[in-house]
Amino acid sequence: MYGEVISTERLSSHLVRVVLGGPGLDGYVHGEDADQYVNCFFLPDGAPYAVPFEDDEVRALPREQRPFPRRITVRxxxxxxxxxxxxxxxxxDIGYAGRWASHARPGDRLQxxxxxxxxxxxxxxxxxxxVGDESALPAIAACAEAVPAGRPVVAVVEVEDADGxxxxxxPGELEVRWVHRARQSGAPEDLLAxxxxxxxxxxxVVSAFVHGEAEATRAVRRVLLREGIVEEARLSCSPYWRRGMDDEAWRAVKAAWTREVAAEPVG
Structure with a gap:
């Protein structure tokens, strides 16, 4: 499945909105979860193929010519x-997804x-x-819109500064607390916690969504579970990326890291 860029809009210093349309979206079915995402494929420079492409077509190519998969939240x-x-x-221009979004123009395609x-x-x-950083902000926004009307919802979001x-x-009673990295002197992985x-x-009873940088989400998880603020069954906690690693390096170790965190004592 693929979409054609209809429009783009820079929402903040580190967030770009891309609207896709066209016949390549025929058959798309949106699910019930608030944190819906699609697994996008970003083509490397000089790729000898274009969107749409067949999976078998690209699997036979050298690794450096294959598309780079990235999970992107559906806003x-x-x-x-x-x-x-x-x-x-x-x-x-750091990261395939962000670079593509920053340079996307109407008519461009994304599979x-x-x-x-x-x-x-x-x-x-x-x-x-x-709770989360810029990488989780689209999902946080979607989740905030999915809470029952009138109930308290607090969003704690880390961004570089006010421009973020x-x-x-x-529909709930929303309170947003912005955490600006530029104003903090402590360890970056501890700011959200x-x-x-x-x-x-x-x-x-609290329902919590904690996504973003790996060590930061781990630190928040410790606070919530050790203090008994949230039951583990009502906590969605996932690392999108890890400081000091590029996307490919993080993908290679993410599963093992996630299992380690899940096994961590919380008492």
Whole structure:
């Protein structure tokens, strides 16, 4: 499945919105999870093929010519218009996804598989906690819009500075706390955990979504579980990337790292 770029918009210093449309999206079915994502394929420079391509066609090529898969959050799907909106974290020309989004123009094509997802705010929770950095901001925005009306929801989001902030909305009673890396002197992996630990303790059952940098999500997970703020069954915690590693290096060790974190004592 593939889409053609209809429009692009820079939402913040590190976030680009790309709207896809066209007949390549025929048959797309959006799921029920709030954190829906598609597995996109970004072509390397000089690729001897174009979108759409067949999987068998590219598997036979040398590794450096094959497309690079990246999971990208679906910000929204407009079934009536047949338009798929992706908000993609972009840090200059670092990373295949961000570089593609920064340079995308109408008519460009992007191939993907999916969608898939794993979290929707629990309908029976008393309140909601959404935590992450720029990479998780699109999913946080979608989750905030999926909470039941009138219930408290707190979003704690790490960005570089005020230029990284975007407007968030929710049918719930939304409070957003921005954590600016540029103003902090502590260890970067501790910034979100410290901000979460400083929150007033919520009352009742909490549903939590914690995604972003690997060590940062691990630190937040420790706070939430060791303090008994969230039951593990109501916590979605996933590392999108890891500081000091490029995408390929992180993909090679992510599964083992995730198992290690899941086995970590929380008492």
């Amino acid at each position: 929204s799907w407009d079934a009536g218009r047949g338009e798929l909106t992706l908000d993609i974290a972009a840090h200059g 993907f598989r999916g969608p898939a997802g794993g979290y929707r705010p629990h309908a029976d929770a008393d309140s909601y906690l959404l 902030e975007v407007a968030l909305s929710s 410290e901000a979460v630990a400083a929150l007033p303790r919520p009352v009742g």
